[in-house]
Amino acid sequence: MHDIRFIRENPAAFDAALARRGLSPWSAEILAADERSRAIKTQLQQDQARRNEASKAIGQAMGAKDMARADELKAEVAALKERMAAMETEDRVAGEALTAMLAAIPNLPADDVPMGADEADNVEVLRWGTPRHFDFAPQDHADFGPALGLDFEGGAALSGARFTALRGPMARLHRALAQYMLDTQTATNGYQETIVPLLVKDDALFGTGQLPKFAEDLFKTTDGRWLIPTAEVSLTNLVREQIVPVDSLPVRLTALTPCFRSEAGSAGRDTRGFIRQHQFEKVELVAICKPEESEAEHERMCAAAEGILQALNLPYRKMLLCTGDMGFGARKTWDLEVWLPSQKTYREISSVSNCGDFQARRMNARCKPEGEKATRFLHTLNGSGLAVGRTLVAVLENYQQADGSVIVPDVLAPYMGGITKLEPR
Incomplete structure (x- = not known):
């Protein structure tokens, strides 16, 4: 707004x-x-x-x-x-x-956001890590994943395209990634773990900018509620219609939730494999802060997401999105793109956005600075820390072996119950 x-x-x-x-x-x-x-x-x-x-x-x-x-x-x-x-x-x-x-009008871009029409005009800020040199031709996860427990056929039989079942050690690895992310974001980075509703009303989706413009990308229930496309919706709206005490700011929240997206606007993209699903899990980061703190909070949140990739030793690059590629509610966004050997390119694994007061105005979320009579709208930020499914894909592809097995990253060992390698059935 x-x-x-x-x-x-x-x-x-x-x-x-x-x-x-x-x-x-x-x-x-x-x-x-x-x-x-x-x-x-x-x-x-x-x-x-x-x-x-x-x-x-x-x-x-x-x-x-x-x-x-x-x-x-x-x-x-x-x-x-x-x-x-x-x-x-x-x-x-x-x-x-x-x-x-x-x-209906998107947020105004920050002054330092580069001009551009689409993703081709995004600006690379940094690269971290060196892509692994393989002594064999690395495969796409969709090709070797089924032998390790990525059950594309079972998921499709239950629910249709872009639904996948995970079985055995593959399911354990997925859970390990999610728990590692959540533990890191809470214990190391200071985000408060939160369990939130997965079904929300119209007002919540309006508050974070998904409604009315993006209704076709969402799933709606017969009683008029909506399945959340991201925990950002539930987390950010926890301060809806509130005057948040200044001494409690910044509020930093995280949640591990399923996310549901119809992907209406992405027909034909990533239809194969586990990259773009109708149902997926994500560890979301949300920060609510005073206006003068939001730029620093943006840097902090992006570092929290990058830390997961670094701990997993996954090469990535950080992109500053141009004006034509930013989301509706963002005034400035960094994308983190992880290296996928099978595609020989970097693919988005996290978007970290500063929304300024755009969402707060839609939610009427304010603070009252000490010594001031008037209230001020808060600033809100959100980012993935990280998308679990896409991180799983990155681990599978970057840690794959010539025999079709996958080495488990060292940092996940405490979560894997002694499993150090995923082996083909």
Whole structure:
């Protein structure tokens, strides 16, 4: 959601920021709707003042036995009441139209976000690790994974395409990754473990920006709830409609949850293998902080995600997304892309975004700085720390052996119950 006062005072700057996103100007249309809404409110206030004045005058006229004047005033009050009822409806409709307009526009990019049309214009910030040299041709996980317990056929038979069952040591490795991530993000990086609902109402998805624009990418239940596409939705909305005490900030939360996505906008992409699923697990990181802290918090969150990749010794690169590739609610995003030997390229495994006050305005989440009378909207950030399934794919491919087995990374040994290698059945 955008600050209407900022648009009133800086229409050219607002349009210029949208242009960096590749969007047409909106300020004229927004300000026209805003002017209409404000005019209705002004008229309502004037009519209410006149209604109060006339009501008081009725009593005075009746006290003076001037019944003709009293009847005249009563007729005026009745007309005002009728007109005000219609205008209140008009006010509600105008306000909803303005809100819908503001809610449909993506967040404005930060000044240091590079211009660009799509992922080809993203900027590489750093690389970590050296891709392994194989003395055999590395295989795609989709080819050697089934012999280790990636049951694509079983999952598809149960639920259709892009659902997978995991069996035996493969399931254990997946669980080990998830638990290692969660333990690290809580014990080492200071995020508070949280168990959250997987079903949410419309307001929660509106708050984090998935609704109304991305409804087709979600799964909806018959009773009107939605399956979460990411724990970001539940975690961030825990401060919805609240004034959070300043001395409790920053709030850092993490959750390991299943995530559900219809992937309506990704037809034909990664249909093979375990990279893009309708149901997957992810360790999500969310931070809620004062506005002046969000840039530092962004750096901290990205480092928390990078630390998992480094501990697993998985080569990756850090990308600064351009204006044309950022998500709807982000003002600045780093993507972490892990090396996949079979594809000979880096693939996204985490997005870490600073949303500024964009989500907080939609949720009405605020803080009240000490010594200030007015409240301020909080800043929110989110990132994957990490996506468990994609990390599993990276481990399988980077630790694969010529005989089809996979070495378990050392850092996962405490979670594997003595299993040091996944061997083909």
